[in-house]
Amino acid sequence: MAVSRATGAAVKAADRAHVFHSWSAQGLIDPLAVAGAKGSYFWDYDGRRYLDFTSGLVYTNIGYQHPKVVAAIQEQAAELVTFAPAFAVEPRSEAARLIAERTPGDLDKIFFTNGGAEAVENAVRMARLHTGRPKVLAAYRSYHGGTHTAVNITGDPRRWPSDTGTAGVVHFWTPFLYRSPFHAATEAEECARALKHLEDTIAFEGPGTIAAIVLETIPGTAGIMVPPPGYLAGVRELCDRHGIVFVLDEVMTGFGRTGKWFAAEHFGVVPDLLTFAKGVNSGYVPLGGVAISAEIAATFDRRPYPGGLTYSGHPLACAAAVATIRVMEEEGVVEHAATIGETVLGPGLRELAERHPSVGEVRGTGVFWALELVRNRETREPLVPYNPGPADNVAMAGFAAGCKANGLWPFVNMNRTHVVPPCTISVSEAEEGLEALDAALSAADAYA
Numbered sequence: 001m002a003v004s005r006a007t008g009a010a011v012k013a014a015d016r017a018h019v020f021h022s023w024s025a026q027g028l029i030d031p032l033a034v035a036g037a038k039g040s041y042f043w044d045y046d047g048r049r050y051l052d053f054t055s056g057l058v059y060t061n062i063g064y065q066h067p068k069v070v071a072a073i074q075e076q077a078a079e080l081v082t083f084a085p086a087f088a089v090e091p092r093s094e095a096a097r098l099i100a101e102r103t104p105g106d107l108d109k110i111f112f113t114n115g116g117a118e119a120v121e122n123a124v125r126m127a128r129l130h131t132g133r134p135k136v137l138a139a140y141r142s143y144h145g146g147t148h149t150a151v152n153i154t155g156d157p158r159r160w161p162s163d164t165g166t167a168g169v170v171h172f173w174t175p176f177l178y179r180s181p182f183h184a185a186t187e188a189e190e191c192a193r194a195l196k197h198l199e200d201t202i203a204f205e206g207p208g209t210i211a212a213i214v215l216e217t218i219p220g221t222a223g224i225m226v227p228p229p230g231y232l233a234g235v236r237e238l239c240d241r242h243g244i245v246f247v248l249d250e251v252m253t254g255f256g257r258t259g260k261w262f263a264a265e266h267f268g269v270v271p272d273l274l275t276f277a278k279g280v281n282s283g284y285v286p287l288g289g290v291a292i293s294a295e296i297a298a299t300f301d302r303r304p305y306p307g308g309l310t311y312s313g314h315p316l317a318c319a320a321a322v323a324t325i326r327v328m329e330e331e332g333v334v335e336h337a338a339t340i341g342e343t344v345l346g347p348g349l350r351e352l353a354e355r356h357p358s359v360g361e362v363r364g365t366g367v368f369w370a371l372e373l374v375r376n377r378e379t380r381e382p383l384v385p386y387n388p389g390p391a392d393n394v395a396m397a398g399f400a401a402g403c404k405a406n407g408l409w410p411f412v413n414m415n416r417t418h419v420v421p422p423c424t425i426s427v428s429e430a431e432e433g434l435e436a437l438d439a440a441l442s443a444a445d446a447y448a
């Protein structure tokens, strides 16, 4: 920062006096004052360094301060720092081209937004206008963002007082064998029953009233639950049968996180609309968007699309996306994420599960893993209940403190820790993180 070099205490004091933090009880939080970050690490003003197993909010897919992306942002700022969305400008055109080339199928038109929730809002709007139908079906275990429609289609067990249960939004159950809503014993059974449940839901809601089915390709915030083979293809088939728009939300899973450019590639499905954000430019400048199929794009060929914001497709954010995608190609980041998941993170986490009774299940792919922590492996009772308050969160708080004491910043959500480091994490960094997890899991074992 070109201005004064503040002390950590001063940064913290101004934060506590004036910053109103998102998703937080303002009096109960104690945010770390961060002095800097590079690659897979960040550090505080006392020089304490943490390996970031969270990638921020699962977005720094190429790590912090990549010199090529920082340089591209600086060059764009010097050249043309901003320009309104209605014009064709080079970084925006180039980002759209590079994204369209990497999204599956014919998702070749890119609508830019400032982040993930706004992408979801627009995908739902496009689906409603395209079909002329009102309803949206979404999963109970899901997270789609913090704005009005996005939070209302979100199903993850947290419910907010602001969530009124919006008319036109219907939730359904998706496959999750470990805590099967269908009481299934095998993946094949879970898949078949989940598809039957969705088929019945569509029939009872009335197919002619349903604009869209919105799913995360692999639900992230709600627990990194990889769907069984055949599930998403089955949903695709139901959408085709009933003229329903299939929206895959790849805000978290896109741009290398799962070891592919987009997680849809794992399952051989092409949605009609695909939302993205986060990894598109590693979150260096806010950016998101919707990749749109040829058929839906054609709906708005002679009829205006009613949506957009002042900063949509901001040149600075698009320049960062262009540089990020080039870095990912040049450095083989997507392939690296797949390999490190297969050879280091997956085997390492499974080995931890063998030794720590508090680990109920390990699941994931690429650099996208969850450990489900339990009190009892037989009953699968979660280590803390859903929506834990501070009093019943002692076990997870102990686990998180154990990680931090060992130099690891963990992602903790209810009874889970998600292992979601940058896609660029090195083998030695991944091993260092696994060692810290090993030490911290002993604290959780005390409650198992």
Ligand code: PMP
Residues within 6 Å of the ligand: 057, 115, 116, 117, 118, 120, 143, 144, 145, 146, 216, 220, 221, 249, 250, 251, 252, 253, 277, 278, 288
């Ligand atoms: N969709 C998914 C799948 C997400 O994971 C998130 C963010 N965690 C969002 C949407 C919302 O994105 P944003 O916070 O950028 O609005």
